[in-house]
Amino acid sequence: MSILAATQKRLFPPTLIHRSEGQRKREVDKDQRFSALYERLDQLPVSLSSRYHHFGLVFENLSYRDEDGHMVLAGLNMTIEQGKKYLLLGTEESGNAELLKILSHQIQEYDGNVYVGHQNLKELQGKSLERILAFIHKNIFVLNDTIYRNIALHPHYDEKKVRESMRRVGLNERPEANTTDIALNRGFYSANERQKISIARALVNNSSILILDSTSDCTKDCEVEELILNIRDMTVLSVSHILSKELVDRYDKIFVLDEGRVVEEGSFSDLLLQGGHFYSMYVRNEAI
Template sequence: MRHVSAAPAAREYLSAFYRGNHASFVAAIALTLLDVPAALVGSWIIGEIIDVITSADPGRLTQLLAFSAVFLVASVAISTGMYRAKCAFIYRALAQYKELAFRRLSEKGIRAFTRESTGSYLSLLTNDVASIEENYLKRGFLLLYQALLFVATLVMMFFYSVPLTLATLLLCALPIVASVLMGNELAARERSVSEGNERFVSQLRDLLAGFSVIKSFKAEEEARGLFGAANTSVESLKRARYWWECLIGAVSQNFCASLLQFGVFFIGAFLAVGGQISAGTVLIFVNLCNYLIAPINVVPQYWASRRAALSLVEKLAEVVGQNAEHAGEKVEPALRRGIELSRVGYSYVPGTPVLEDVSMTLAAGGSYALVGGSGSGKSTLLNLLMGADDGYAGSIALDGHELRGVDSASLYDLMSLIDQSVFIFDDTLRRNVTMFRDFPEAEVADAVRRAGLADLVAEKGLDYRCGENGSALSGGERQRVSIARALLRRTPVLLLDEATAALDARTAFEVTEQILSLDGLTRLVVTHRLEAPLLARYDQIFVLRGGRVVERGTFDELMAARGYFYGLYTVSA
């Protein structure tokens, strides 16, 4: 019941079902064991009543009536307790499974969310969990019940007639073998449905996220076509799985029911005519056949479904295990000397460099700007500094510690990134700024002020709900929330990737000025706003072109050189 043969990576997730959940599990198993003989007692009562009729014993009939009344009350009590224990176990097991999955998901590195499809995670934690609930947990108990019922039925049959029981077993063999063999294909089809659900969820997420673009370009028909194709694909996979489930049921139920019941009835009649068993025993056998047919019908199907659900647990373990967060050298959350990049290169596609031979020194406490045209590698460089990928060439050293070898959690304590894409949770302003943690009110107020959120907070309050992905906020307000988050964390290094792009010119100027005025902070700012008063405050400006640093210097030095930067500045002026 506890573990079908599972891959080692999946065992942690299977164990989550039982953590602190043993009492409900044991109670459910114990009551299931008691429920099995309760089912067989009914067959015994029917046989006894037939024999009482033939013997005309009213006293015995009265005893059977009293026993039946007690049996019914006990049976209802056992069944009620069993279902209650099952419910308690299953729903705690699922909660713990999902919590463990999300915990491991949250431990993945940043690269997991830049390279992998979030549709996969959505499907794993929704569609797949529903299948695991039904096919692994619920059917696990049913599998145990039916298997025990099958064994107990055979024991009872052997007690009444060994020859008829052996004949019954021979009649059962063929459908059992056929159903088990067909179960392997069901596991493969279940995994295909899971993968199809991933693609469907990813497509649906993209269509909903890009709805405004679809409407503005009048691409509704094309969007419906994309949805239709994804929907047809996944439903075709579901149909193929359901057809196979039905085929397994047809082989087991139709073939088995006809063969077993007619066979047992005729063989039993032959033995009864020969005086080897009574008519009551034949009726007991015919009734007990129902308890053989049910397990033969469902056990192979349930076993196949359980194996298919187990493959989904293994798939979760496999996906969550990819791009796990880097565990390496722990560094203190302080930058004492600075960040040194030496001949750094990087490619998304082999042979097509995005960064090439980039070298720069960022002294601790300094302010630096990255400027350049679109596609020059500015955002890629900041992502590398945040540990998005250790597959870069050259060296990136933080106070002499190579970035590849630095523990991810230590890195996030050292630096934070404000980028162009902002996510706002459907929660209050306060919880979005603090990211659900507790900070002193004075620090929250200071971050709000520096990020330019003071007017909004004065009007709406920190308990104002932001809506799904900040739907109740303007684009500029969402960007300010993102800036306030980073300022509140006060990491020693702050990376900004067009962080003020969504703000109006005046607010952008004020927010950037606030950031540049912070003491003891190392700043690297990607900006397209080339404003002389701000540019003059940077200790050094690095100019990227085609993935290379083509110029570097202070604002005055670069203007005097009249090179590529001078051209960018004059065009933007």
């Protein structure tokens, strides 16, 4: 039974009060109208229904060992609040890659909990997870088709919204955006441009949280990172071992990950004043 159907039963509970035949008929008709409405609501496309859902992320004592028994994540605790922008910064061995795999269900055996909104990540599967989390990778799957068709993957998507998402990420500036097929074997689109397609998909799909895997040099990724930071009210978690001096001060909060633990957290200015891991990375340009 769907949540909406259960709500219907609560709205119209059985009663022992005697009713006339006319009253019963009117109530049956009323129930049937509500049933039809609930059925329509249950069948709403993702693009219409998910816009009303807002989510944050909570990592609670998250631990993970690799196949060799090495502790990759060791009691990780983080809170990602709705509508804010976060940077998780660490070396390639810090555990950030494994964290991404846990969020995308590539790793399912771990200790602790990850909550998406009020629901445990392990309870979210398939489309339910895709409606909330949008992963922005370099090697996203792209159809051998037009940019427009690569974004409008759902038949219910509104054309105006698709074109607006193309405009917001700068893909409408390509003259071939609506007419030319993507020649993947010839490298027609760069990794940077494929990330833009992924962001546009997330905008059309009303995804609640963007997860950016940012692990290359800033000369290529800064544009994509800036696009995401400019999306108002979007919850963003950028996971990286790259310290982008141009944009790092625009995050609401920065987490520094070392050996599977959050060793520092705070705003850009706070972390500089602490003079710790982040300060060393920033001053010495270790991760640029």
